[in-house]
Amino acid sequence: xxxxxxxxxxxxxxxxxxxxxxxxxxxxxxxxxxxxxxxxxxxxxxxxxxxxxxxxxxxxxxxxxxxxxxxxxxxxxxxxxxxxxxxxxxxxxxxxxxxxxxxxxxxxxxxxxxxxxxxxxxxxxxxxxxxxxxxxxxxxxxxxxxxxxxxxxxxxxxxxxxxxxxxxxxxxxxxxxxxxxxxxxxxxxxxxxxxxxxxxxxxxxxxxxxxxxxxxxx
Amino acid sequence: xxxxxxxxxxxxxxxxxxxxxxxxxxxxxxxxxxxxxxxxxxxxxxxxxxxxxxxxxxxxxxxxxxxxxxxxxxxxxxxxxxxxxxxxxxxxxxxxxxxxxxxxxxxxxxxxxxxxxxxxxxxxxxxxxxxxxxxxxxxxxxxxxxxxxxxxxxxxxxxxxxxxxxxxxx
Numbered sequence: 375x376x377x378x379x380x381x382x383x384x385x386x387x388x389x390x391x392x393x394x395x396x397x398x399x400x401x402x403x404x405x406x407x408x409x410x411x412x413x414x415x416x417x418x419x420x421x422x423x424x425x426x427x428x429x430x431x432x433x434x435x436x437x438x439x440x441x442x443x444x445x446x447x448x449x450x451x452x453x454x455x456x457x458x459x460x461x462x463x464x465x466x467x468x469x470x471x472x473x474x475x476x477x478x479x480x481x482x483x484x485x486x487x488x489x490x491x492x493x494x495x496x497x498x499x500x501x502x503x504x505x506x507x508x509x510x511x512x513x514x515x516x517x518x519x520x521x522x523x524x525x526x527x528x529x530x531x532x533x534x535x536x537x538x539x540x541x542x543x544x545x546x547x548x549x550x551x552x553x554x555x556x557x558x559x560x561x562x563x564x565x566x567x568x569x570x571x572x573x574x575x576x577x578x579x580x581x582x583x584x585x586x587x588x589x590x591x592x
Numbered sequence: 593x594x595x596x597x598x599x600x601x602x603x604x605x606x607x608x609x610x611x612x613x614x615x616x617x618x619x620x621x622x623x624x625x626x627x628x629x630x631x632x633x634x635x636x637x638x639x640x641x642x643x644x645x646x647x648x649x650x651x652x653x654x655x656x657x658x659x660x661x662x663x664x665x666x667x668x669x670x671x672x673x674x675x676x677x678x679x680x681x682x683x684x685x686x687x688x689x690x691x692x693x694x695x696x697x698x699x700x701x702x703x704x705x706x707x708x709x710x711x712x713x714x715x716x717x718x719x720x721x722x723x724x725x726x727x728x729x730x731x732x733x734x735x736x737x738x739x740x741x742x743x744x745x746x747x748x749x750x751x752x753x754x755x756x757x758x759x760x761x762x
Contacts, residue, residue, distance in 0.1 A: 422669050500641050502739035507645060530665065532648035562665035570669050 403453025405445070411549040412457045415467045415557055418474030421564040428573055430472050430516075431485030435461040438492045447497045447548060451541060454548050460496035464512065467560050475564070487576060490515045497552060501534065506548055508533040508555030514563060518576040525572035531559025621760065623674040624717070625660035627651050630683040630710060638688050638738065645739050649746035650681070657750050659757070676718035681753075683712030691734030705731045708741050712749055714757065724756040 403409065437444055437460060448454040456463065468491070472478035479485035494511045501507025510531040517524035533554035538544040563569060627650045629643055647666070654663045660679060664670065670678050687709040695704025712726045730745045 499644065500739075501645060502737055502743055504740070504743070507648060509644070509648075532644070532651065532665075534648050534652040558665060562668060565664070565668045567667050567669045 403446070403449060403455075405453070405455040409453050409545070410455045410457050411447070411545055411552075413463050413549060413552045413556060415470055415560065416553070419467075419471040419557060419561045419564055421471060421475035421477055422566075422570060424477075424570070424573055426577060427477055428486035428577065429479035429484060430477055430487050430489050431479045431482045432465055432468055432472075433482065433488045433490050435465045435491040435493065437461050437496075438494055439496060441497075444496065447552065451544060454545055456497075456552075460493055463556065464491065464493060464496065464510070464560075467556055468563070471560055471564055485519065486580075487573065488517045488519050490517070496556075498548065503537075505537050506535050506551045508535070508548075508551035510552075510555045510559035512559065512563070514569075516569070516572045516576065518580050521576070521579050523576060523579050525575060527563060527566065527568045527572050529559050529563035529566060529568075531555045531557065531562055533558060620658055620661045621757065622660040622677050622679050624662045624664050624670050624678040625654050625681065626664045626666065626668065626670075626679065626717070627654060627681045628666050628683075630685050630712070632685045633687070636685050636688045637690075638685065642738055642742060646742040646746060649743050650749065653746045653750040654681075657754055659750075659754060670717060674717075676716065678717035679723070680715045680717050680720075681712055681749075682715065683710055683749075685710045693734045696734050702731065704734055706734050706736070706738065706741060707731045708745055710745060710749075712753075714753055723760060724753070726752045726756065728752070 439460075444460050445456045445458075446453060447456055468489075469478060482488065492513045492515070494513065495509050496511075497508070499507045499509040508531075512529055514527045514529065515524050516527055531554075533551050535547050535551040535554070538547045627647060629647050632638060632643070651663050651665075654660065685708065687707070689707040691706035692704035697704075708728075708730045710728045712728065714723045714726065715721065716723055726749055728745050728748045730741050730748060732741050732744065
């Protein structure tokens with residue numbers, strides 16, 4: 375390479391580094407169709423068998439993760455976004471699985487147990503640099519509307535998938551990881567001993583309650 | 593030349609087809625396996641995220657090892673009929689040494705490395721009988737992320753577990 379050409383290359387390299395686009399990594403990524411993933415359960419998670427199968431109704435799903443951008447799953451590499459709020463994704467997953475197991479009430483008034491869900495983690499957690507660590511953590515407050523009693527049920531879903539270099543693979547792996555963690559979390563809730571104990575306890579109190587007790591509106 | 597390469601390829605394919613196939617794995621030895629979050633002994637200073645990550649890694653390794661039909665989450669209910677053929681893994685992280693970057697750089701040969709020791713009990717779910725106890729000791733460079741140590745520890749644990757439980761009836 376001749377000296378003038380070398381100088382030209384160096385100048386171009388400096389200009390590229392100083393250009394605003396090159397520094398775009400420092401800015402917050404924006405959601406676009408290319409960097410947005412859709413997370414949902416591929417199939418309903420089978421629920422456990424109850425002695426007296428109750429009908430559940432999910433009253434509300436609240437995000438308590440404290441994450442200011444709950445739809446931003448990954449900030450690096452131009453960002454990866456969810457297409458919906460984690461609350462909507464989890465609600466859909468729970469309802470889908472409860473419906474498949476015939477445990478979902480048609481409306482709030484016909485439900486035996488009302489469930490209020492609080493999400494504490496949804497998305498990627500801090501893992502090793504080599505892979506993606508997906509985590510879905512939530513607490514469900516299962517309430518008997520007749521007696522007003524409630525029991526807390528915790529559930530956690532985790533998943534680890536290998537990392538990726540190419541953006542396309544990266545997005546696919548992140549999506550797979552979060553979907554697996556979501557499935558695991560829903561399964562942990564629906565098949566958990568905690569839910570079994572909660573349902574047994576709430577059904578017992580319902581049977582013990584005097585006949586005159588009026589259902590409370592919540 | 594083309595003829596020669598054709599012969600070489602044929603020989604390679606023939607050799608590939610005559611080599612004994614990888615020993616076929618039968619059905620998994622156990623119905624379910626449940627890993628619990630490991631407790632930390634007094635004096636062990638690891639981040640809370642480490643415990644979660646190790647739990648996730650252990651479950652991932654158990655799935656890979658195909659020892660059980662189903663690797664269930666912590667606290668999930670198991671059918672009574674499956675309980676005698678199910679495992680529960682409980683354990684304690686007994687020691688963690690942060691290591692020293694200076695020692696590692698000056699002395700080398702593994703000096704100053706991060707070190708993690710843990711004991712795990714593999715129990716049968718049905719009667720809580722201890723099937724085996726596994727001791728794991730992992731050491732890595734102090735500059736590496738502690739989560740890598742979790743990954744290595746989970747791999748070691750499952751590998752030892754698989755060896756120890758080989759003698760158990762299916």
